[in-house]
Amino acid sequence: MAESGKAFDFKLFRRLLAFTNAYRLIFYFVAFAAVAMSILAVLRPYLLKRTVDDAFVPQDSNLLVMFVSLMIGVLLLEVLFQFAFIYYANWLGQHVIKDLRVKLFKLMTSFKMQYYDKSAVGRLTTRAVNDIETISSIFSQGLFMIIADLLKMAAIAGFMLYQSWRLSLIAFAVMPIIIYATRIFQRAMKVAFEEVRNQVANLNGFVQERLTGMKIVQIFAREDTEYKQFVAINEKHKKAWVKTVWYNSIFFPIAEMSSSVAIGLIVWFGGLNAAEGGVITLGLIVAFIELAQMLFRPLRQIADKFNSLQMGMVAANRVFAILDTKSHIVNEGTTELDVTKGEIEFKNVRFGYVEGEEVIKDISFKVNSGETIAIVGATGAGKSTIINLLNRFYEINSGEISIDGTSIDEYTLVSLRKEIAVVLQDVFLFADTILNNITLNNPEISEAEVRAAANEIGVSKFIDSLPGKFQYNVKERGAMLSSGQRQLIAFLRAYVSKPGILILDEATSSVDSYSEEMIQTATEKITQDRTSIVIAHRLATIKKADKILVMDAGHIVESGTHQELLKKENGYYRNLYEVQFMTEEAI
Structure with a gap:
């Protein structure tokens, strides 16, 4: 079982990843698309720099047309790879949860009656439907998106250092603040999402039982009592979600402000250097503004996508808890019963x-x-x-x-x-x-x-x-x-x-x-x-x-x-x- 305060459970993640083995080719293609997108992401700012420095400033219309054409080509390739990446990442997620749901249902049909005597139907329904659906977000919005963003950030950071280590250091100086805030945010969200899943299961269980037993509720005039109980459970559900909203409302303004400060410093330092005839060109400043935004945007998005990953991991933890349940009738018999006497x-x-x-x-x-x-x-x-x-x-x-x-x-x-x-x-x-x-x-x-x-x-x-x-x-x-x-x-x-x-x-x-x-x-x-x-x-x-x-x-x-x-x-x-x-x- 995953620990509540643990930001990420790699053992659980590896176990979940094993379900992609049947779709290895698709998995590798999605990984390739992520690498291709990170390379293409660097090409656009580079072509923008060349356009400003080699075509716009000297007013060379032929080069301007060429660079604009190249940027359009790169953009089209990005769109193509992004489409393939999003489609096949979601495709993989849906196939994995289909296999997982089938395995879970087959397992549940083999449990002892004793297991169902002690387990709420609403909770089991939540595990088999809601939680498994949430796991798909690990592939569609979590895992691959985070990997793609990390690759993009690594490519952008390397390119920035190659172009200008001075402007790179200015941009990188703000990153520890965002990384530290992201780390705290991840840990807090892990605990918050576990509480959310608990309250969702409680809500589902309560509603399902009351709808099934509505005749008893009405026979004994328990409508008001059950309504008050529902209000209390719903209030807990709301508070669990509001806690996640609170963490989001703190983190994202901090990340946005930090990236804006970094861009302001790049413009200030680069502008002074360019005005004094230094090595920094106008095209490089324009490219670094875009590069800095591309560097910080994934950081902000990674935190958001980590939310999806965390919710998926919490859900996976609950589903695997059922898959690990040892509550089966021992079925080691080999004889086929064909009643002849019926004694x-x-x-x-x-x-x-x-x-x-x-x-x-x-x-x-x-x-x-x-x-x-x-x-x-x-x-x-x-x-x-x-x-x-x-x-x-x-x-x-x-x-x-x-x-x-x-x-x-x-x-x-x-x-x-x-x-x-x-x-x-x-x-x-x-x-x-x-x-x-x-x-x-x-x-x-x-x-x-x-x-x-x-x-x-x-x-x-x-x-x-x-x-x-x-x-x-x-x-x-x-x-x-x-x-x-x-x-x-x-x-x-x-x-x-x-x-x-x-x-x-x-x-x-x-x-x-x-x-x-x-x-x-x-x-x-x-x-x-x-x-x-x-x-x-x-x-x-x-x-x-x-x-x-x-x-x-x-x-x-x-x-x-x-x-x-x-x-x-x-x-x-x-x-x-x-x-x-x-x-x-x-x-």
Whole structure:
């Protein structure tokens, strides 16, 4: 990680520069264009000097035309190289951030769920979009521009010394002031820009969360409270930016005043020397005025471009912090899972989301081929955690989970998750058509297959009632559908994937009776002849299960069929049944 007070992190910069290796020829061309521009920059003042001394003063019209023509030619070459330089520097920057963004997104899709449990979505979005876009400025406005300016300054300084060391010393005398001011400015801006990026991430995170949870904000009349919080966060964001404006407002007047003083001294000393018949000519004075401006202008611009470089480096530091995150499920399995039996076994499995706090405590159970087991228990008992562990969203602390007699660690992650379909309690739908939400853009699943599957599990009538049918856009998070309809889409999504194992977290407390009836039909159809684990919320599902696992505080406290468990005097399931399910059965 870069240090806040450090003006430039070369280690981080070298790491970023490695992304240009794939575009080496373009990189070298941009460097060549920078060198060419520095040489051409010196030619113009030199031709101007010759024009004044050899053509203008002696009034030689032929030489005047020749020198003016040469200056026009040099100017055209400068324009050509500057165009190529700016275009290809930006081209390189865009290609680098494209590669970086793709790498970052691919990495984020492989993170453990635990990483997302602890990370704000708004911040991750800022890293993947805003910060990576800012990195492009390192190439378009920072790195190459600074190198080009430094080369130009070196060429100008060398030419000035060659032409007149006296006038050069006058110009150079002011440079330490500007260099010292630039150094202080760079350090201050580094800290300021880190604060800016922090506040941008906070602002993005806050806005994204509130827009996503706007229903909760309005239900609980939190508009004024959230507005005040936003004002406070926005105020911090403004102050961070104003600090950068303050530093700019101090530095640039100092740099401008210093360069004006240098030009005034050149005119004064050179004019006196020329008036007294010295070695300094009128053409040399005119050339040095332009040379001094060309020398000091890059110094002022370098500070401005260093701002872009600093912002890019701060952004790069944040992006690389994610790239360096070690939060991946170990994917060293080599066996492709092809479910033949669908036998699932948990042996002495222990797990905790937080170190030292186990939520699954030494549980063991077996699901035979084609069986449906129901898991019941109070909230927080560990029911959903079993789903997460079977899919390897989290790594177990100890024990073993196996499918068809082989540990799930030995299977490749892709094949494991392809064979296990999950219908979650909280159904997530993308802002896309119903068809694409079902197939998840899998080209191997045709619309005809989806329609046939919809008929089989009894949800085609509901879909056909929508405008556009399978092409109906459900909008963000499926906002255009009811919770029951969203769950039916999730059932169909699981069914068309033809999984070997099915996991259902069936929550129907918030759905109408018509949707619940369709869900019940869909459940029966998709669990038929397929190994299924159901986190059961309805008595109908529980009674039909081949086995019921009763969980409490991370333990399996009872197991058996519905009738077997009811026979246990003062049993956990019997008490649960009497409190929760008897009313449902009566209805």
